[in-house]
Amino acid sequence: MSNYSQEFLSAIQAEVLRRLFDESFPRLRQCLGELDEAAIWYRPNEHSNSVGNLVLHLCGNARQWIISGLGGMPDTRKRQAEFDEQGPIPVADLEALLDVLEKDIRQVMAQLSPEDLLRERPVQIYVESGLSILIHVVEHFSYHVGQIVYFVKTRKNKDMGFYAGQDLGGTSH
Numbered sequence: 001m002s003n004y005s006q007e008f009l010s011a012i013q014a015e016v017l018r019r020l021f022d023e024s025f026p027r028l029r030q031c032l033g034e035l036d037e038a039a040i041w042y043r044p045n046e047h048s049n050s051v052g053n054l055v056l057h058l059c060g061n062a063r064q065w066i067i068s069g070l071g072g073m074p075d076t077r078k079r080q081a082e083f084d085e086q087g088p089i090p091v092a093d094l095e096a097l098l099d100v101l102e103k104d105i106r107q108v109m110a111q112l113s114p115e116d117l118l119r120e121r122p123v124q125i126y127v128e129s130g131l132s133i134l135i136h137v138v139e140h141f142s143y144h145v146g147q148i149v150y151f152v153k154t155r156k157n158k159d160m161g162f163y164a165g166q167d168l169g170g171t172s173h
Contacts, residue, residue, distance in 0.1 A: 005114035012117060013109050016134050021102060024141040027162060028055070029098065031145075031152045032091050039155060040094075041087035049083060051151060054144045055094045056082040059101050062137050067101075069123035070116065070133050071108035 031051070032040065040052045049057070060082045068075035117130040128136070149160060 009112060009114045009117065012131065012134065013112065016138055017106070017109060019138045020105065020141060024138075024145045025098060025102060027149060027160070028058075028145050029095060030160060031148045032094060034152050034156055034158070035091075037088045037091065040091065041089075050087065051148050052087045052089060052094065053083050053085060054148055055097070056085055056089075058141055058144055059097045061140055062101055062105065065123050065128075065133050065137050065140075066108055067104050069121055069128065070112070070130055071104075 032055070035051060041050045043050045043053075057079075060077045060079060064075055064077040064079075067073050068077070112130065117134075120127050120129050121133075122128075123133060152158065153160065
């Protein structure tokens with residue numbers, strides 16, 4: 001393995017872990033802390049998912065794509081059950097699912113090789129490279145966490161403060 005390949009792998013690993021565990025997971029947990037059980041399982045209409053459903057969906061998706069697809073563990077996902085669940089599942093149980101998922105993702109990420117990023121493998125009905133699997137999960141997480149943040153902001157009329165104390169208007173050189 002060349003130094004360049006190892007450096008590239010390390011950069012990808014660091015970025016995926018940063019986007020998931022420094023951004024998405026804390027925001028998701030913060031949102032769960034803002035809502036009571038009724039709000040977590042509230043569905044505005046029959047075509048919308050509750051926050052609870054989205055948490056289950058994120059866990060199922062990341063487990064299927066990273067833990068099974070990339071890590072080689074058996075795929076036991078029941079995707080439709082993530083959306084059919086009516087709850088309530090206590091917040092502590094949802095957070096425990098996130099804790100286990102984080103541990104499992106970190107374990108798979110630590111074992112990746114540069115070749116794993118390029119090798120294609122089946123996931124759901126697709127054939128994806130390891131790199132595309134990682135990009136999918138980060139993007140998918142960000143998308144649904146954004147939906148959850150929007151729900152909390154509209155429900156609580158609250159700025160979540162993700163960038164509090166940071167000057168995001170500056171320029172970088």
